[in-house]
Amino acid sequence: MRIGISCYPTFGGSGVVATELAMALATGGDEVHIISYALPSRLSMLCGNLDNSDLAPGPQLYSNLHFHQVGVTHYPLFEYPPYSLALATAMVEVARHQQLDLMHVHYAVPNAVSAVLARQIMAPAPLPVVTTLHGTDITLVGNDPNYLETTRFGIVESDAVTAVSDWLLKATRETFTVDKPIEVVPNFIDPARYERFADRPGARRWASQEERTLIHISNFRPVKRVLDVIETFHRVLQQLPCRLLLVGDGPDRAKVDKRCRELGICDSITFIGNLPLVEEVLVGGDLFLLPSDAESFGLSALEALACKVPVIGAAAGGLPEVVTHGETGFLLPVGDVDGMARAALELLTDKERHREFGERARQQALERFSQDVVVEQYREIYRGVLG
């Protein structure tokens, strides 16, 4: 198949899923064309700025994976350049000249609407549109009154729609009152990726010998509740020598700095910043913290599980579909930082239990979210829209 994939190129989960899917499809023999305003972070990391010679090749090394940059022209009249139109134009150009069979868009806003417009421009040539809903495109952005009607239109007009969890499927039905079929296709992991990192120092390179490592990865948006990470860590630190590794960056970073200074715990926290290869931090880590208000899925939690790192998080959104409470981690009510700290200490002070949780975490991640199974689910959907 010749597949167009449109996504955000930044460190968000939707762009990561789209890129991992593109690479898996290309590896399986499909021709894939990624369309975005910049090279996705997960692709740029594979272009060889690391000391690993055994990583997957970058885009230029897959003969059947191509990247097309959306050109957004600025003009003095525009206070806001119309990205949705530039994206639709790029989709038409790529579909026409690369003879795409279909367009798979990740994150409904504005990708779904741009794809539906591209399909209309292409007519009578067919260009089926598959839309994958990722989370905040439904719960935060898509349901904003300024975007709601166009987001609903993009969903309703798509030829097939997928959501990354049962929870997101229900949230979509409630928010947009749409009754069209929506299939749940979860996020996935490539087991081999984590094996390659297993014997690397990972989280240990930032910690002293006696320190246990707690890790959080996010874009530091309010929905992630990074301050809860700090509060939880502070409570654990009072009982055990440990270090917090913060991966990512975003709007709440300054609040986090301020709170660390107030608590006097800055010396025990390492800000790693944005890092495309999260396995470099996760392997060898002791716990992963994800206290978000509502994760539609929680890809970073799945990546932690795959690296044998148990998760302490919030029992909200789709996270309970990923983390099994009492088996691969603990899920507490949103904001219950005392409970999260207790759960963290429970695991950190019981070596055998911690080891069992870690082993089970990887086993469940591989059994339930394996790349091969999920990519085949997407292929089946593609075959469906192609008739």
Ligand code: GMT
């Ligand atoms: O987490 C974010 O803010 C980024 C966002 C995105 O779309 O890039 O992530 C969402 O999609 C991921 C991939 O499907 C999910 O694993 C995340 O849970 C989801 N984030 C939220 O729902 C907050």
